[in-house]
Amino acid sequence: MVLNYVWISFFVIGFLVALMKLLLNGNVDIFSQLVEGIFTTAKDAVVSVGLPLAGTMIFFLGLMKIAERAGAIQLIAKVLNPFLKRLFPEVPDNHPAMGEMVMNFSANMLGLDNAATPFGLKAMQSLEDINLNKGTASNAQIMFLVMHTSGLTLIPLSIISYRVSATIPSLEPASIFVPCVLATIVATLASILVVGIKQKLKFDGVLLTWIGGLLAAVIGILYLIQHLPNDTKEIVSKVSGNLILMGIIVAIVLGGLWKKVNVFDSFIDGAKEGFDVVLKILPYLVGMLVAIRVFRESGALTYVIDAIKYVLSYSKMNTEFVDALPVAIMKPFSGSGARGLLIDIYNNPTFGPDSFVGKTASILQGSSDTTFYIIALYFGAVNIKNIRYSVWAGLFADMIGVVAAIIIAYIFFH
Numbered sequence: 001m002v003l004n005y006v007w008i009s010f011f012v013i014g015f016l017v018a019l020m021k022l023l024l025n026g027n028v029d030i031f032s033q034l035v036e037g038i039f040t041t042a043k044d045a046v047v048s049v050g051l052p053l054a055g056t057m058i059f060f061l062g063l064m065k066i067a068e069r070a071g072a073i074q075l076i077a078k079v080l081n082p083f084l085k086r087l088f089p090e091v092p093d094n095h096p097a098m099g100e101m102v103m104n105f106s107a108n109m110l111g112l113d114n115a116a117t118p119f120g121l122k123a124m125q126s127l128e129d130i131n132l133n134k135g136t137a138s139n140a141q142i143m144f145l146v147m148h149t150s151g152l153t154l155i156p157l158s159i160i161s162y163r164v165s166a167t168i169p170s171l172e173p174a175s176i177f178v179p180c181v182l183a184t185i186v187a188t189l190a191s192i193l194v195v196g197i198k199q200k201l202k203f204d205g206v207l208l209t210w211i212g213g214l215l216a217a218v219i220g221i222l223y224l225i226q227h228l229p230n231d232t233k234e235i236v237s238k239v240s241g242n243l244i245l246m247g248i249i250v251a252i253v254l255g256g257l258w259k260k261v262n263v264f265d266s267f268i269d270g271a272k273e274g275f276d277v278v279l280k281i282l283p284y285l286v287g288m289l290v291a292i293r294v295f296r297e298s299g300a301l302t303y304v305i306d307a308i309k310y311v312l313s314y315s316k317m318n319t320e321f322v323d324a325l326p327v328a329i330m331k332p333f334s335g336s337g338a339r340g341l342l343i344d345i346y347n348n349p350t351f352g353p354d355s356f357v358g359k360t361a362s363i364l365q366g367s368s369d370t371t372f373y374i375i376a377l378y379f380g381a382v383n384i385k386n387i388r389y390s391v392w393a394g395l396f397a398d399m400i401g402v403v404a405a406i407i408i409a410y411i412f413f414h
Contacts, residue, residue: 006372006391010291014298021299034297041293045286050278057274060118064100065270067252070259073099083210086201087192088140090130097126101144109152118274120148121281121381128382136386137379142393143195145378149394150187150401151369156180159362162339163353166346170353176362179408183367185215186408187401194397198389284380288372292333305329320414321406323351324361328402331364332371332395339365360409367405368398 018034021027067073077084077098084091084098091097100123107116124141131138137145156177163170189211196203256263295301305326312319324345331338345361346353353362371394379387 010295014294017298017300037297045289054278058271061274062267062271066256066266070256086207146191150191152188180366183405186404190400191397281380288376328364335370363405367401
């Protein structure tokens with residue numbers, strides 16, 4: 001129901017803003033731009049998003065089927081059950097969904113978005129299989145989705161790549177490595193707390209110990225990386241994620257062979273499921289992306305950004321971060337839009353990638369994910385109509401991540 005109102009609001013607000021521009025400013029091209037944007041986005045949602053996603057889904061869900069039949073997913077679920085059981089109490093012990101969620105989180109942490117999506121959609125389907133109220137998001141599905149939208153990443157490879165390829169290349173592209181990771185950790189913890197309090201989870205000693213242990217491990221890894229030479233940091237960023245993913249692929253295939261699984265037939269069975277999932281999510285994907293395009297193309301999002309910048313300009317706080325804020329505001333609506341704003345800051349001679357604004361924008365880009373896109377993608381895949389409190393919980397966690405990112409930017413770079 002909430003997503004329904006959000007979707008309608010994007011169209012209505014976009015239309016009203018465009019009408020205002022026509023009547024007050026005489027902008028006769030505004031509606032032709034909106035209509036052109038609708039057709040372009042509808043096509044791009046299928047050609048540029050849907051088809052590439054189909055190939056990735058087919059391949060990785062094929063691998064997931066091998067891992068499932070070899071017992072790898074169940075093993076992961078068993079090992080992490082004490083921790084995950086407290087975050088997802090309605091999921092049965094050692095359920096495959098636990099392992100699938102871990103695979104999703106792991107791919108995200110390594111900055112491997114293409115691999116994370118198939119794992120996440122598979123996990124969402126498994127959670128829907130045990131959902132007693134079909135069509136309504138369960139507590140477990142909401143917790144998983146909001147944790148996913150926090151965008152936890154240990155290797156911000158894409159952001160480092162953008163900094164290197166800017167018009168004036170960054171002299172210290174990996175300098176945002178640790179701040180980005182710290183911001184995403186805060187956002188992820190915020191998502192667990194926000195949803196956990198709403199769901200009245202028990203934050204007992206076991207859960208807190210697991211969270212503390214994971215934090216200690218992450219901080220330890222960051223400490224080691226931070227003390228590496230800059231050139232070595234960049235090599236670690238570029239190589240580690242892809243090396244680990246390739247290792248996982250080979251391990252799954254060899255593990256299936258060792259467990260005497262018919263590896264190729266299992267792959268084909270999983271791949272067929274991947275194609276079916278893509279067909280299910282395409283209508284949701286097209287609908288949400290077109291609505292966001294109307295909202296953005298009309299100028300409504302620009303007005304929101306300008307209003308926030310105007311209010312902050314009258315505050316007594318240091319507002320140097322304000323020029324980076326559009327990236328954070330755009331991110332929940334459009335990943336490509338936020339990326340475009342980030343690159344624009346990098347290429348702007350007033351700022352550049354190594355300026356305070358450029359580094360703050362980098363951290364903001366890495367501190368959250370495309371909330372509305374993810375909601376449409378993941379819930380659309382399992383035909384969830386009633387998303388309950390997913391939107392406000394995800395956006396609230398995003399907001400905490402944004403505030404943390406700004407504070408971290410001041411601590412590291414100001």
